[in-house]
Amino acid sequence: MKVLLSHLTKRFPNINKKIKTEVTAVSDFDIEIPDGKLIGLLGPSGCGKSTLLNLISGLEQPSEGKVFFGDEDVTELPPEKRGIGLVFQNYALYPHLTALQNIMFPLENLKGDSKMAKEDIKAKAIETAKLVQIEDYLDRKPSELSGGQQQRVAIARALVKTPNVLLLDEPLSNLDARLRLQTREEIKRIQQETGVTTIFVTHDQDEAMSISDYIVVMKAGVFQQMGKPQDVYDDPDKLFVAKFLGVPPVNVFKGRVQGGKLILGDDAVLNVSGLDDRDVYVGIRPEGYLVEEDGLLHCGLNAVEVQGRDTSIIATHPAADEKSFRAIVIAEYAPDPKADHVNLNIKPNKVYLFDTDTEERLRCELFR
Amino acid sequence: MLSKNNGKAWLYLLPALVLLVMFMVYPLIDVFIYSFEEGFNSASQVFFGYGSYNYSYVLHDPYFLQAVKNTFIIVIITVPLSTGFALLISLGLSSIKKLQEMFQTIFFLPYVTNTLAVGLVFMILFRKTAYTDGLVNLLIASFGGETVDFIQGPYWAKMFVMCFYTIWVVMPFKVLILTSALASVPQEYYNAAKIDGTSKWRTFTKITLPYISPMILYLVITGFIGAFKAYSDEVALFGTDLNGAGMNTIVGYVYDMLYGNSGGFPSYASAAAIILFAIVLTITVINLLVSGKENAGIN
Amino acid sequence: MKENKILKTLTYIMLSVWGLMVLFPFYWMILTSIKDYGAYNAERIPKFFTLSPTLENYVQAFTEVPLARYFANTVVFTLITTFIMVAVTVLAAFAFSRLNFKGKNLLFTGFLALMMIPNELVIITNFQTITGWGLRNTFAGLILPSITSVFYIYLLKENFEQIPDTLYSAAKVDGCTDFHYLTHVMIPICKPTIVTIIILKVIECWNSYVWPRLITDNSLYFLVSNGIQEIRENGFGRENIPAMMAAVVVISLPLIVLFLIFRKKIMEGVSRGGTKG
Numbered sequence: 001m002k003v004l005l006s007h008l009t010k011r012f013p014n015i016n017k018k019i020k021t022e023v024t025a026v027s028d029f030d031i032e033i034p035d036g037k038l039i040g041l042l043g044p045s046g047c048g049k050s051t052l053l054n055l056i057s058g059l060e061q062p063s064e065g066k067v068f069f070g071d072e073d074v075t076e077l078p079p080e081k082r083g084i085g086l087v088f089q090n091y092a093l094y095p096h097l098t099a100l101q102n103i104m105f106p107l108e109n110l111k112g113d114s115k116m117a118k119e120d121i122k123a124k125a126i127e128t129a130k131l132v133q134i135e136d137y138l139d140r141k142p143s144e145l146s147g148g149q150q151q152r153v154a155i156a157r158a159l160v161k162t163p164n165v166l167l168l169d170e171p172l173s174n175l176d177a178r179l180r181l182q183t184r185e186e187i188k189r190i191q192q193e194t195g196v197t198t199i200f201v202t203h204d205q206d207e208a209m210s211i212s213d214y215i216v217v218m219k220a221g222v223f224q225q226m227g228k229p230q231d232v233y234d235d236p237d238k239l240f241v242a243k244f245l246g247v248p249p250v251n252v253f254k255g256r257v258q259g260g261k262l263i264l265g266d267d268a269v270l271n272v273s274g275l276d277d278r279d280v281y282v283g284i285r286p287e288g289y290l291v292e293e294d295g296l297l298h299c300g301l302n303a304v305e306v307q308g309r310d311t312s313i314i315a316t317h318p319a320a321d322e323k324s325f326r327a328i329v330i331a332e333y334a335p336d337p338k339a340d341h342v343n344l345n346i347k348p349n350k351v352y353l354f355d356t357d358t359e360e361r362l363r364c365e366l367f368r
Numbered sequence: 369m370l371s372k373n374n375g376k377a378w379l380y381l382l383p384a385l386v387l388l389v390m391f392m393v394y395p396l397i398d399v400f401i402y403s404f405e406e407g408f409n410s411a412s413q414v415f416f417g418y419g420s421y422n423y424s425y426v427l428h429d430p431y432f433l434q435a436v437k438n439t440f441i442i443v444i445i446t447v448p449l450s451t452g453f454a455l456l457i458s459l460g461l462s463s464i465k466k467l468q469e470m471f472q473t474i475f476f477l478p479y480v481t482n483t484l485a486v487g488l489v490f491m492i493l494f495r496k497t498a499y500t501d502g503l504v505n506l507l508i509a510s511f512g513g514e515t516v517d518f519i520q521g522p523y524w525a526k527m528f529v530m531c532f533y534t535i536w537v538v539m540p541f542k543v544l545i546l547t548s549a550l551a552s553v554p555q556e557y558y559n560a561a562k563i564d565g566t567s568k569w570r571t572f573t574k575i576t577l578p579y580i581s582p583m584i585l586y587l588v589i590t591g592f593i594g595a596f597k598a599y600s601d602e603v604a605l606f607g608t609d610l611n612g613a614g615m616n617t618i619v620g621y622v623y624d625m626l627y628g629n630s631g632g633f634p635s636y637a638s639a640a641a642i643i644l645f646a647i648v649l650t651i652t653v654i655n656l657l658v659s660g661k662e663n664a665g666i667n
Numbered sequence: 668m669k670e671n672k673i674l675k676t677l678t679y680i681m682l683s684v685w686g687l688m689v690l691f692p693f694y695w696m697i698l699t700s701i702k703d704y705g706a707y708n709a710e711r712i713p714k715f716f717t718l719s720p721t722l723e724n725y726v727q728a729f730t731e732v733p734l735a736r737y738f739a740n741t742v743v744f745t746l747i748t749t750f751i752m753v754a755v756t757v758l759a760a761f762a763f764s765r766l767n768f769k770g771k772n773l774l775f776t777g778f779l780a781l782m783m784i785p786n787e788l789v790i791i792t793n794f795q796t797i798t799g800w801g802l803r804n805t806f807a808g809l810i811l812p813s814i815t816s817v818f819y820i821y822l823l824k825e826n827f828e829q830i831p832d833t834l835y836s837a838a839k840v841d842g843c844t845d846f847h848y849l850t851h852v853m854i855p856i857c858k859p860t861i862v863t864i865i866i867l868k869v870i871e872c873w874n875s876y877v878w879p880r881l882i883t884d885n886s887l888y889f890l891v892s893n894g895i896q897e898i899r900e901n902g903f904g905r906e907n908i909p910a911m912m913a914a915v916v917v918i919s920l921p922l923i924v925l926f927l928i929f930r931k932k933i934m935e936g937v938s939r940g941g942t943k944g
Contacts, residue, residue: 059836080842092833096855105851106841157841376845377768384759387815392781395792402791457685460678467679473930474686477693479937480926482874484892485915488899489692492699492908503695503713536688544938597787600876600892608880608896619787626791627881637791645788 001070001164001197003033003056008065010051010221025051027221029065033199033214038191040208040215040229041201044244048221049201053167056199057086069164080109082165085158085196089170091150093142099153100138103129106161128160129153132190148179155190166191168200172207184211205245209233217241234349239359242283242352250352251325253282253317262353262366265319269296269346272353275364281354282319288350289313289327291335295343304337315342403638422639431611432640435621441527442534442617443595450535451587454542459572461543462550472547479540487533487604494518494529519605526606526615534601538594542587549583550576585659589652596648599623618644696919700724700912707909724913731903733886734914737894744809744879744890745872752814752868753861759820761849764827765835781817786877794881804885813878819864822939826860827853863936866929873922891918 008029011022025048033039041049054060056067058079066075074082093102103125107116116124129135132152142150151171158166171187172180188211191198202208208215209229217224217232217240225237236242242250253264256279261268264282289297291313300316302324311334313327327344335342348366355362378385403423407416426432461471478486494504496517505515516522518529553576561571599619602610610616611624618640625637699707701720728734762768763775793812802808830853838848854861876892883889886897895911895918903910926933 054836057836057840059839079836079840084840086837086840088833088837090831090833092831092837094834094852094856096852096858105843109842109847157837374768377762377766377771380758380762380766381774383755384815384820387755387811388778388781388817390796391793391812391815392784392789392817395789395796396784398792398795399788457682460682463678464675464682467682471682471686472934473927474689476930476934477689477923477926480870480922480933481919482892482895482922484874484876485895485918486692486696488895488911488915489696489699492912493692493695499708500711500713506712536692539685539689541937544934548938593785597785603876603896607900622787622791623877623881626794634791634795641787641791645785648785 002035003165003197003199004068005029005031005033005052005056006066006068008052008055008067009063010048010055010060011063025221026055026062029218029221029223031216031223031226033197033216036195036197037213038188038211039197039199040212041199041218042205042208042215042244043203043218043224045203047218049203049218050169051221052218053086053169053199053201056165057084057167058082059086083161083163085161085163085166087151087154087158087166087168087171089173091142091154091174093150093153093157095142098139098141099134099145099149100125100129102142102153103138103156103160106157125156125160128156131159131193132156132186147175148183151175151183152186155187159190159194159196162194163196166194166196166198168198170202171200172202172204180207187211206247209245217244219244236283236352237361239281239283239352239354239361242354246285248286248312248326248328250283250285251327252321253284253319254321254356255280255282255319255353257353262351264297265317267297267319270348270351270366270368273365273367275353275362279356280362281356281359283352283354284346285350286312286326286328288347289329290345290347291329291333292343292345295345297344297346299342299344301335301337301339301342304334306331306334313342315344399638399641402635403642405635407635422635423643426636426639426643429636431616431624432618432621434611434614435616435618438527438615439596439598439617439619442531442598443592445527445531446534446538447588447591447595449531450538450542451584451591453535454539454546454587455584457539457543458546458550461547472544475543476540478537479544483537483601484604487601490529490533490536491519491605495520520613523614526613529605530602530615533605534595534598537601538591542591545583545587546580549580553579585655589655592651592655593648596644596651618647693919696912696915699909700916702909704907704909724907724909725917727903727907727910728913728917731910732898732914733889734894734898734917736887737889737891738917740888740894741873741890744806745869747806748810748813748872749865749868751810752816752819753865755814756816756819756823756864757849757854757861760823760827761853763820763824765845765849765853778817778820782821790878790881797882802882804883804888806888808882809879809888809890813872813875816868819868823857823860823864826857830856862932863939866933866936869925870922870933894918 008026009024010026011024013022014020027048029052041052043049051060055062058067058074058077058081062075066073068074069082079086093099094105097105100122104121107121107124110116126135126138129138132155134149134152134156137145137149137153142153145153151174155168155171158168168187172183175183184207187198187200200208200212212229214226215229215232216226219240225232225241227235232241233245236245239252243252255262255264256277257263257272257275258277260272262270262272262280262282297317302314302316305312305314309331310328311331313329313335314324315327316324345368348368351366353362353364353366354360404418404420406419406421457475461468461475464471493502495502496505496515496519501509501515504518509515516525518525520526557575557579558571561575566574597619598617602615602617602620606613606615610620616624622637622640622644625633625640698715698717701722701724702717703719703721703723706717706719763771763778790812797803797808797811800808802811834852835848838852843851874892875890876896879888879890880893880896883893886894889897895914898911898914
């Protein structure tokens with residue numbers, strides 16, 4: 001089922017009651033999430049991702065705007081009537097119930113026409129448990145399960161009512177690194193098997209990029225960009241998105257466009273067409289550099305870090321936003337570590353220009 | 369996240385609220401009014417007017433003064449003794465491993481016994497009748513002492529058995545609290561002290577005692593409050609006619625004024641109860657102030 | 668190390684002496700209760716054992732005085748009071764911990780203030796109230812003022828609040844009503860605290876003396892505490908110490924048995940929320 005958020009806004013009263021101003025956690029959010037896809041909702045901690053998830057689930061009521069599931073307006077519906085499954089960051093399993101009882105719990109709450117017979121509930125719960133491959137641990141209490149197993153139980157509990165939409169709040173953050181890799185594949189598999197529209201919240205871009213069909217990037221409650229992970233990475237709309245995605249992060253320079261040239265400090269590094277003379281922020285991906293004798297970007301060299309396949313160059317440049325920046329090149333082109341400067345050329349497709357005020361992307365053609 | 373349900377919340381609170389208002393809030397106000405109503409008559413429910421006569425009557429009643437004296441003696445003797453003794457027992461308990469659980473179980477027994485019932489055992493152990501001197505007197509005699517009837521004899525003897533029984537009754541709670549307080553002192557402190565070669569006594573006064581002092585303070589305060597409210601232990605030993613035995617307490621005086629052979633005077637009872645409350649409050653505040661100063665000194 | 672050994676020996680001696688002092692009254696009470704009436708009264712010097720134990724005193728305790736009645740009254744009183752009190756406490760604690768309503772903080776502060784009010788201060792009016800309602804010598808009169816405890820509401824509310832909020836959200840998503848959440852999630856999770864409250868209340872009920880004494884003068888409604896006092900003062904027509912001790916044993920036994928079964932639980936509960944006095 002597709003999910004449509006229309007001008008969704010959530011304001012909270014300030015925690016400090018003496019201050020009358022409200023805190024806006026989600027501001028005028030307007031997106032359409034296609035049916036049957038896995039969507040990663042990505043943003044730094046405290047940017048309102050969880051609040052947005054709560055608005056979709058119905059645990060919170062929006063201050064303004066509407067939520068649609070399919071064509072139905074569910075804004076006024078309580079969570080249990082929306083047909084959603086929700087997995088919490090700490091799993092929120094009932095500690096006094098076994099894994100099986102936890103999974104059965106939502107079905108036991110059904111009333112009226114949808115009320116199910118005891119054995120049907122159990123059969124359905126076991127079926128769901130098999131889907132998440134937890135069927136061997138059904139008699140255990142949550143405290144007797146590992147983090148990964150608890151996670152599976154939580155997912156099974158969310159799925160047992162065959163929800164229209166599955167919501168996951170930081171599903172991997174409580175797992176150790178090895179388990180995290182394994183579990184994210186698992187989530188992807190379960191999503192594909194069930195075909196349920198799934199939205200998961202994360203602050204970890206790696207997580208979001210690796211399994212999502214689409215990612216939605218947000219910052220301070222405001223929508224930034226939505227698209228396929230690779231598209232968003234390759235073609236960011238905003239400086240924030242460029243900076244937020246990618247490890248190591250994008251290098252930011254203060255530069256200017258002058259007479260069809262992109263100039264960083266005193267170095268004219270690329271040709272530009274389709275843009276008038278102006279100051280710009282320049283974002284360059286770390287992998288966007290070539291070490292060349294006649295390189296146009298003249299940099300100081302701080303250090304060379306060997307990483308096997310790649311080599312990191314820690315370099316300085318007067319126009320760079322930070323004291324030093326990191327360029328990643330293939331090992332065989334690594335510069336002499338004893339040198340005190342290095343010349344770099346820049347791959348045009350790894351460079352993005354942004355407005356210095358709005359930090360919006362400036363579309364233009366770059367070439368060498 | 370809390371759900372907002374004004375009506376429902378009040379529904380959940382209703383039973384507790386109704387009961388509390390009826391049996392705590394209203395009586396609390398009422399007791400003050402009672403205490404100022406002069407010449408109240410239980411039977412006809414009428415009174416002459418308002419004034420402080422009830423307080424003056426109570427404060428001049430020899431039975432009340434006797435009760436105050438008895439209560440203060442019980443408090444002053446039993447609170448320090450039981451707390452100190454409980455500390456000693458707890459230290460002993462936490463220093464041993466063998467039989468520790470058995471001793472803990474035994475020491476706790478008085479807590480779960482009906483004090484009225486066990487008081488009778490103390491009575492027959494301590495009393496002296498025409499037929500027998502009783503076990504305790506037998507012991508005294510075997511050490512060459514003079515026998516005495518602790519239940520109907522001289523005042524000091526009755527007070528002795530009173531305090532003895534009170535301590536017997538309050539020990540379990542204190543031992544329990546202090547034992548768990550001692551167990552909560554982190555072992556690292558003791559290990560550090562051992563490495564430094566600190567003597568046992570110094571370890572006790574410089575590490576153990578400061579660490580458990582909040583619990584001791586708690587026990588002293590609750591001990592004071594509890595001892596000031598002494599009553600049923602007295603009944604257990606000396607029967608319901610405590611005035612006659614000269615062993616009444618303030619709480620006993622309140623109940624006797626309210627109901628029983630000398631009862632039917634709720635106004636006097638109220639005045640006495642408020643005087644008791646004032647005493648307890650004052651002592652508690654003094655306790656807190658004194659301990660506050662001491663703590664401030666340490667910090 | 669010799670010094671340590673002496674200290675250890677002294678410790679054991681001290682603990683044993685106090686242990687004896689605690690146990691001796693119990694021993695004496697059982698011993699006396701199985702001594703023959705005639706034999707007991709003939710002992711000018713009390714004997715520490717008896718060679719001819721008898722259960723006659725127990726028979727007398729149940730036949731000559733209404734001990735069974737006192738006993739049954741106390742069981743009924745304890746069960747009903749504890750049950751209602753737990754229900755009232757759970758509901759109030761739930762409202763304070765999980766529901767949001769106007770004036771909550773103010774009301775809770777008021778509740779906390781009530782914790783400082785000693786029973787002695789309010790019992791006078793309660794006596795008048797219950798008497799005025801004509802509830803003297805009834806179970807209702809005995810029970811009514813004993814079923815609210817601000818302290819237990821406070822204790823349980825604190826415990827309820829330790830349950831993570833996400834569990835409540837999860838239950839909401841699962842279609843759980845507030846009441847269902849209370850009964851199926853909160854109460855099971857907080858079972859230890861509720862058990863503690865029950866234990867403390869049962870002990871309190873079983874030993875309660877002051878209120879029953881004020882409100883009952885008909886021995887049909889006596890509880891064990893004022894029952895034993897009645898036995899002492901007007902008991903067997905003559906002073907029958909062995910029979911009286913038999914009654915004392917019967918009265919003391921239930922709590923002691925309960926204690927020996929739930930020893931850990933009770934001691935834990937008392938150290939968390941109990942006082943005596």
